[in-house]
């Protein structure tokens with residue numbers, strides 16, 4: 487399926503959900519919750535794949551789409567904020583319906599602009615093959631796309647790259663954008679070069695200069711995306727290492743202080759035992775001498791009495 491058909495199908499699916507919401511009764515809270523949850527999921531995925539692939543590819547390859555792509559990103563941003571507020575809002579809350587109504591108005595306006603101004607430019611510029619490759623990439627990206635709104639997350643490459651997928655996807659699209667021949671030839675040249683252990687031959691002369699320029703700029707975008715991904719991976723790794731070190735230091739600290747505490751307890755227990763024993767001995771001695779004294783007094787008293 488080509489990219490624009492895929493995106494328009496998403497728009498239709500969301501519009502159907504909007505109509506269902508508009509028809510739902512005032513007190514149909516369970517239905518409204520279910521419909522809004524589906525709207526949240528559909529729009530989150532749709533926005534993500536447009537931001538990861540469709541907008542960057544259009545900006546880099548279709549003249550005159552820079553401004554509309556930037557405006558689209560801002561519209562997505564507002565929509566994601568409203569979606570994020572709807573995630574936890576009780577459908578019985580007095581602001582719920584109003585929020586969904588504003589969401590629907592915003593999305594309808596945005597979809598209208600995409601379908602009448604943005605998509606026609608892209609369709610006119612990119613060939614059928616490129617649109618179909620882009621469509622395939624969009625369909626693939628759906629599987630890895632977030633299903634919840636993240637309005638604070640970056641919405642342009644490389645920040646919005648999904649680790650391990652985006653770089654590959656952009657690379658594939660860039661290969662195919664320059665034409666079937668060049669894409670195929672380039673892949674074949676790479677393979678032959680690898681098998682013969684020779685340097686990669688210069689790019690095939692097939693494909694127009696404009697197409698090759700597009701492909702190059704997309705490959706550069708892919709390289710930037712890859713760099714971003716690598717940065718994320720390495721900072722994640724160093725974060726993990728720091729956490730592991732801190733955890734092991736924490737564990738050692740805990741063990742040491744536990745040992746110290748145990749030692750201290752044993753010592754004070756010993757001390758307490760000694761003190762108790764001494765106290766007991768003293769008390770026993772005292773008791774014995776008191777008893778002796780009492781006994782001799784008793785004996786003396788007995789003698790006198792006789």
Ligand SMILES: [Fe+2]
Pocket residue numbers: 533536558562596600
């Ligand atoms: Fe959009």
Ligand SMILES: [Fe+2]
Pocket residue numbers: 493497532536597600
């Ligand atoms: Fe869209």
